[in-house]
Amino acid sequence: MANEMNIGNSARKAWMGLMASAPEGAMMALWDAVDDRPKFDWLRAPEVGGVMVRGRMAGTGAPFNVGEMTVTRCSLVLKDGTVGHGYVQGRSKPKAEAAALIDALMQTEAADRVQRDVLSPLADQVAQAKTKRAAKAAATKVEFFTMVRGED
Amino acid sequence: MYVAVKGGERAIENAHAWLAEERRGDTSVAELSIAQIREQLSLAVNRVMAEGSLFDPDLAALAIKQSRGDLIEAIFLIRAYRTTLPRFGASLPVETGDMACDRRISATFKDAPGGQVLGPTFDYTHRLLDFKLAAEGEVAPAAEGTPREEATPHITEFLQGEDVIQREPVGEAVPGDLTREPMEFPADRALRLQSLTRGDEGFILGMAYSTQRGYARNHAFVGELRIGKVAVEMEIPELGFAIEIGELELTECETVNQFQGSKTEPPQFTRGYGLVFGQSERKSIAMALVDRALRWEELGEDNLGAVAQDEEFVLSHSDNIQATGFLEHIKLPHYVDFQSELELVRKLRREAEERTAGYQEAAE
Known part of the structure; x- marks a missing residue:
């Protein structure tokens, strides 16, 4: 049972994390193509706030405060009682709402459909963008070579 | 009045x-x-x-x-x-070792694992104005190589293996937050770093430069400079676990400084640290130099009386909003203050003139 919970949590952590930093345009385009939106009630209407970001001294030591970032969050409940939470970077209330609805739907039998139509394509787009950046960085890696003088 | x-x-x-x-x-x-x-x-x-x-x-x-x-x-x-934003909480400390690096260079290790990755840098440009930019035009796509799959390790890890670099104290103490409690001196290193990372780039640069020119000299190399994106995670009480709440671009600089040893520490390399939002290379190098200079006391070094060693001086003057607020307020109407000063100067002058007249009379 505990094990099942952990697997559930790690899957939920993955989809919430994906939506938190995914580009809003890409996510909303996929979400807007999904029809039959469920009805819901707000538990907490979308609100914009700040989160203090911490770093570690020398990258590995004790924590210190670096500065804040904007985050928008909300919570809602579907008619069947499923609760969804949205936490997204930035100040977009529509994106937070979509994230909370998707989080709720992923706990219902609509999960496969939402995974297929929204989350998987979104994850692919995000991964592609990351790979592209890493590829550009790789092209700027210095290849040292040593000049050899004289004859052997 | x-x-x-x-x-x-x-x-x-x-x-x-x-x-x-x-x-x-x-x-x-x-x-x-x-x-x-x-x-x-x-x-x-x-x-x-x-x-x-x-x-x-x-x-x-x-x-x-x-x-x-x-x-x-x-x-x-x-x-x-x-200041208008409600504070949702604090993140877990970001793991810069997992950074997706756009740039990662070391001035100390040529062949560091992960390599020297230049990224989109101004370095090695000739600093000649490019008049092509004055006209609109397409930009050629940047070249692509084979993307690195694994995370790039921190370079100081290698020195740590040999035990020739000072170890960073670890801990999970909740750091002080100068946006919640006014700064008090002496400040601990967590507060100093928070203050430096939001400090004015020009001021921090000037302080850092002063250490290079010989005021609190602590010869620094850039052990590592990396720029890229890191995930930010936060514990969410309603979930009971941490999730990623976003992704930030950060610049991290770690300096390696010569150190002869002191009353309390053996000869070893010491470290300065800079971590700044965005691609902010100059600022993060400067921050690391100033951080190192401010650590003189914990390393048992002498106070040479250099400004960069004086945390009260550095931290009280690095915030450009505090500075500009106080500086610029003197242009706002001070009519009444000035009126009273004017009265005072007139009075002092009158008295001085009367005194002079008195001396002259006495002399005659």
Whole structure:
């Protein structure tokens, strides 16, 4: 049972994390193509706030405060009682709402459909963008070579 | 006595209307969009985020537009906005070792695992004006190589293996937050770092440069400089576990400093640390140098009386919003203060003149 919970949590952590930093345009385009939106009630209407970001001294030591970032969050409940939470970077209330609805739907039998139509394509787009950046960085890696003088 | 003066309302209103017109400039020239500023003036956006102490590129771009490109004014706008935000909490410490590096260089290890990755740098450009940019044109796509799959390790890890570099104290103590409690001295290193990362780039640069020129000399190498994106995670009480709440671009600099040993520490390399929002390379190197200079006491070094060793001096003067607020307030009406000063000077002069006249009479 505990094990099942952990697997559930790690899957939920993955989809919430994906939506938190995914580009809003890409996510909303996929979400807007999904029809039959469920009805819901707000538990907490979308609100914009700040989160203090911490770093570690020398990258590995004790924590210190670096500065804040904007985050928008909300919570809602579907008619069947499923609760969804949205936490997204930035100040977009529509994106937070979509994230909370998707989080709720992923706990219902609509999960496969939402995974297929929204989350998987979104994850692919995000991964592609990351790979592209890493590829550009790789092209700027210095290849040292040593000049050899004289004859052997 | 405090005397309220009224009558400036119309002049102020008209001044602000003119400001709006001047901000827009020549209307035959296309207006800048927030997206254009965010994408094409991204290093200005980064500076406003770092010193405004709020990571939100769209807001920083808006602030730059509103302030007509006056970055300190833009930082002021961001700081003011920041205070209106409810605080949801604090993140877990970001793991810069997992950074997706756009750039990663070391001045100390040529063959560091992960390599020397230059990234989109101004280094090695000739600093000649490029007149091609004055004309619109397509940009050729950047070359692509084989992307690195694994995380890039921190370079100081290698020195740590040999035990020739000072070990960083570890711990999970909740760090002080200068946005919640006013700074007090002596400040601990966590507060110093928070203060330095949001400090004015020019000021921190000047302080860092002073250490290089010999004031509190602590010969520094850039052990590692990395720029890239890291995930930010936060514990969510309603979930009972941590999730990623976003992704930030950060610049991290770790310096390796010569150290002969002191009364309390063996000869070894010591470290300075810089971590700044955005691609902010100059700032993060400068921050690391100043951080190192401020650590003299914990390392058992002598206080050489250099300004960069004086935390009260450095930290009390590094905040450009505090500084500009106090500096610029002297241009605002001080009519009554000045009236009393004027009276005083007149009185002192009168007395001095009478004294002089008295001496002359006595002499005659």
